Amino acid sequence: METSGSRSQAPMPGPSEGATGASTGTVVVVGGGFGGLYTAQALTRERRHPPLLLVEPREQFVFLPLLYELLSGELRSWEIAPRYDTLLANLGVGWLQDRVDRIDLDRRTLQTASGRSIPWRSLVLATGASVDTFGVPGAERHCLGFRNLADVQRLQERLDLLRRSGRPLQRLAVVGAGPTGVELACKLADLAGPSIVVELIEQGETLLPQSRAFNREQALLSLQRRDVRLRTRTRVVEVAADRLQLRLLPSGEEQSLAVQGVIWTAGQRCRPPLISPTPQSDGCGRLLCDQELRLLGRDDVFVVGDLAAVPQAPEGQGLSLPTSAQVAFQQAPVVAANLLAHMEGRELQPFRWTDLGEMLSLGRGEAALTSGGITLAGPAAFQLRRLAYLTRLPGLRQQLRVAAGWLTDWAA
Ligand SMILES: Cc1cc2nc3c(=O)[nH]c(=O)nc-3n(C[C@H](O)[C@H](O)[C@H](O)COP(=O)(O)OP(=O)(O)OC[C@H]3O[C@@H](n4cnc5c(N)ncnc54)[C@H](O)[C@@H]3O)c2cc1C
Numbered sequence: 001m002e003t004s005g006s007r008s009q010a011p012m013p014g015p016s017e018g019a020t021g022a023s024t025g026t027v028v029v030v031g032g033g034f035g036g037l038y039t040a041q042a043l044t045r046e047r048r049h050p051p052l053l054l055v056e057p058r059e060q061f062v063f064l065p066l067l068y069e070l071l072s073g074e075l076r077s078w079e080i081a082p083r084y085d086t087l088l089a090n091l092g093v094g095w096l097q098d099r100v101d102r103i104d105l106d107r108r109t110l111q112t113a114s115g116r117s118i119p120w121r122s123l124v125l126a127t128g129a130s131v132d133t134f135g136v137p138g139a140e141r142h143c144l145g146f147r148n149l150a151d152v153q154r155l156q157e158r159l160d161l162l163r164r165s166g167r168p169l170q171r172l173a174v175v176g177a178g179p180t181g182v183e184l185a186c187k188l189a190d191l192a193g194p195s196i197v198v199e200l201i202e203q204g205e206t207l208l209p210q211s212r213a214f215n216r217e218q219a220l221l222s223l224q225r226r227d228v229r230l231r232t233r234t235r236v237v238e239v240a241a242d243r244l245q246l247r248l249l250p251s252g253e254e255q256s257l258a259v260q261g262v263i264w265t266a267g268q269r270c271r272p273p274l275i276s277p278t279p280q281s282d283g284c285g286r287l288l289c290d291q292e293l294r295l296l297g298r299d300d301v302f303v304v305g306d307l308a309a310v311p312q313a314p315e316g317q318g319l320s321l322p323t324s325a326q327v328a329f330q331q332a333p334v335v336a337a338n339l340l341a342h343m344e345g346r347e348l349q350p351f352r353w354t355d356l357g358e359m360l361s362l363g364r365g366e367a368a369l370t371s372g373g374i375t376l377a378g379p380a381a382f383q384l385r386r387l388a389y390l391t392r393l394p395g396l397r398q399q400l401r402v403a404a405g406w407l408t409d410w411a412a
Pocket of ligand 1: 099129180306
């Protein structure tokens with residue numbers, strides 16, 4: 001799955017330096033998730049684009065909103081996790097399979113984990129966010145995550161183990177009742193079988209506090225139908241291999257809960273490479289940008305996706321755009337256009353987010369969505385959600401491959 005090795009593909013055009021072929025004229029995109037990959041792809045759609053290099057340690061892009069369907073077997077790995085070498089073939093983007101460790105803004109160079117030093121002309125920072133366990137003792141060690149293909153495999157193995165053991169009243173706990181926790185709890189409950197109870201633990205007063213009322217209601221119904229035990233106002237204060245220590249709020253009373261597995265989905269934090277001079281960041285590690293998505297104080301460095309703390313209002317108030325694929329997807333073409341505008345001395349455009357609504361996966365074959373005044377739940381919403389995401393998959397080639405696969409399944 002994830003590898004830490006280093007490998008490069010597609011020689012870069014123009015004068016080259018080192019094994020990556022990157023030159024001082026190269027635009028380097030750091031991180032190939034929604035923000036980085038879609039920015040690189042948007043740049044290649046411009047007839048005269050600069051030499052491009054994507055540095056990304058993973059072998060496959062992962063379309064995270066459909067990770068639940070990979071867990072449940074409703075979708076296949078090649079559909080939601082295409083390989084970078086396939087996605088970038090013949091696009092004129094070099095891909096270096098490596099991790100960026102350090103960035104020197106003054107010298108315009110970056111260092112990778114495998115020891116490469118790469119010069120750049122402009123930089124796109126898109127290293128996303130990772131889970132934050134808030135220093136809860138035992139959480140890092142004992143919890144499973146749900147952010148990548150390896151996490152899915154580990155969770156499938158755990159489910160298999162529990163199902164095979166056949167012991168009654170086994171418990172899987174999901175920590176955090178945001179969208180990931182709720183969607184995952186519904187899928188797990190469908191997959192778990194009668195001997196496994198799914199618990200959803202949330203320290204806040206309600207599940208999905210940021211969601212639309214309709215989606216929240218549908219989520220609650222879906223959890224109830226699946227006998228998922230929702231514990232709100234409950235904080236996880238310690239995790240051990242076989243139990244959770246819980247603190248009830250506001251009383252402070254503590255309880256111990258025996259568990260056979262814990263999946264941590266609460267909270268996230270950005271951990272970008274070491275950058276010097278140190279840029280300004282917010283409390284979650286997101287880098288402060290201007291409205292044109294430039295790193296504050298730099299006109300040659302852009303930030304996109306979860307890593308970008310972008311002022312929403314013109315006067316710079318509020319740095320609270322949701323960290324979502326939807327935002328990254330909308331930012332990518334703006335970053336691409338602004339990067340080219342900067343190089344060609346044209347005026348840059350500010351980023352304006354359009355809220356397109358919210359879709360939730362709520363168990364096998366079910367979903368809820370609220371968008372543009374329309375609300376829908378159940379199997380029809382599930383199919384619509386799949387279709388909507390089909391049009392968001394990275395690149396027409398991948399969209400057509402997946403559509404062809406679905407048509408073949410449907411005809412069989
Ligand atoms: C399970 C799950 C479900 C989700 N569902 C939805 C949904 O339904 N709708 C929605 O809008 N959003 C959803 N999100 C959120 C959404 O996926 C993120 O907001 C989105 O992926 C952000 O894009 P990004 O490019 O900033 O980061 P990411 O997509 O996380 O990509 C970051 C990339 O950077 C790479 N990277 C990290 N560090 C380095 C480094 N040092 N050097 C080089 N590369 C590096 C990583 O390997 C990764 O590929 C979901 C998230 C999860 C985890």
